[in-house]
Amino acid sequence: MSLIYHLVTTTRWQHWPSDQAYLPAEYATDGFVHCTAGDELMIAVANRFYQQVAGDFLLLVIDSERLMSPLKWEAPSPGDTLAPRFPHIYGPINRDAVVATKTITRASDGRFLTIVS
Numbered sequence: 001m002s003l004i005y006h007l008v009t010t011t012r013w014q015h016w017p018s019d020q021a022y023l024p025a026e027y028a029t030d031g032f033v034h035c036t037a038g039d040e041l042m043i044a045v046a047n048r049f050y051q052q053v054a055g056d057f058l059l060l061v062i063d064s065e066r067l068m069s070p071l072k073w074e075a076p077s078p079g080d081t082l083a084p085r086f087p088h089i090y091g092p093i094n095r096d097a098v099v100a101t102k103t104i105t106r107a108s109d110g111r112f113l114t115i116v117s
Contacts, residue, residue: 002064003099004035004071004087005042010056013101021068021092022060032072033089035062039115046104046112059102059115062089066097 008024016022024033036042042059050057064071069091076086105113 004037004062004064006033006035006060006062006093007046007050008058008060010058013058021094023092033093035087035089037087042115043112051110057104059104060093060098061100061102062093062097063099068094
């Protein structure tokens, strides 16, 4: 089992129809689903891109071997030094590939702190 994470607002995940594969709102613009691997990297990514976004977030824990959509490990945007490669899913996330959800705690200033099972 090879696990990757996708960060999602709690509200979007809770309101997404349980009988449908999941797509984030950014998919229409980006053409893929942004993911990452590992707790420390996930927190760094969340703090870089979502610290100013209010609200609660969850991590979708995805078994990449169960994905129905193609997964590619690709280089980040030029100048981004968080990781050499990130997992990108080219299509919706089928529900049976999501093996768990985790919460991510935040400080009062919006900083992401820890991942909790």
